[in-house]
Amino acid sequence: AQSVTQLDSHVSVSExxxxxxxxxxxxSYSPSLFWxxxxxxxxxxLLLKYTSAATLVKGINGFEAEFKKSETSFHLTKPSAxxxxxxxxxxxxxxxxxxxxxxxxxxxxxxxxxx
Amino acid sequence: GAVVSQHPSWVICKSGTSVKIECRSxxxxxxxxxxxxxxxxxxxxxxxxxxEGSKATYEQGVEKDKFLINHASLTLSTLTxxxxxxxxxxxxxxxxxxxxxxxxxxxxxxTRLTVL
Numbered sequence: 282a283q284s285v286t287q288l289d290s291h292v293s294v295s296e297x298x299x300x301x302x303x304x305x306x307x308x309s310y311s312p313s314l315f316w317x318x319x320x321x322x323x324x325x326x327l328l329l330k331y332t333s334a335a336t337l338v339k340g341i342n343g344f345e346a347e348f349k350k351s352e353t354s355f356h357l358t359k360p361s362a363x364x365x366x367x368x369x370x371x372x373x374x375x376x377x378x379x380x381x382x383x384x385x386x387x388x389x390x391x392x393x394x395x396x
Numbered sequence: 397g398a399v400v401s402q403h404p405s406w407v408i409c410k411s412g413t414s415v416k417i418e419c420r421s422x423x424x425x426x427x428x429x430x431x432x433x434x435x436x437x438x439x440x441x442x443x444x445x446x447x448e449g450s451k452a453t454y455e456q457g458v459e460k461d462k463f464l465i466n467h468a469s470l471t472l473s474t475l476t477x478x479x480x481x482x483x484x485x486x487x488x489x490x491x492x493x494x495x496x497x498x499x500x501x502x503x504x505x506x507t508r509l510t511v512l
Binding site: 313315317322323324325326327330332333371373376382383384386387388389391 | 501506
């Protein structure tokens, strides 16, 4: 079994300030973890992924995330928010191998960026 | 990177008609595809798992006779919303895991269905 908890439904930041979107997971298997971004009326775009290699993962648009097994967390960060980062962000977990690979989604976090 | 397409990107139909949505993996073979429904300001809700050459697996509460899924080839899955009603209006998204990609999902761009 697996689950994902995105702790914040909304995060509001000012342009140029750091972004932190929190994600905790549970999984019976070694997990693969992903962050996706969705702009209004668009599909999901992969930001970054953890697949049992380096625990600090760098993604597109300056985002990065750190896999912390002891804390079962995979928080998404960015040093400086840009207006174009305003969107919905989803944390997703699947088994890295074996078992059912149906992805489990977090509820999503809406990132609001103020000028 | 891997690409998944959906067609149409949006559709408006009258109540009682049926609508077919296509999901294609353009550069890899997908024995499994997933269909999701997304309401405004909410996460994706898995509707069903589409399996090439066999019956789809529906999530609890999803009517299989209402949402017909056909996965006739390794690159195409279709979702048909039969006898659509206004409450079926939603954003429908498909995804497919690419073999060898650690179960990374490649998402289609979504289809906005509006039933009048």
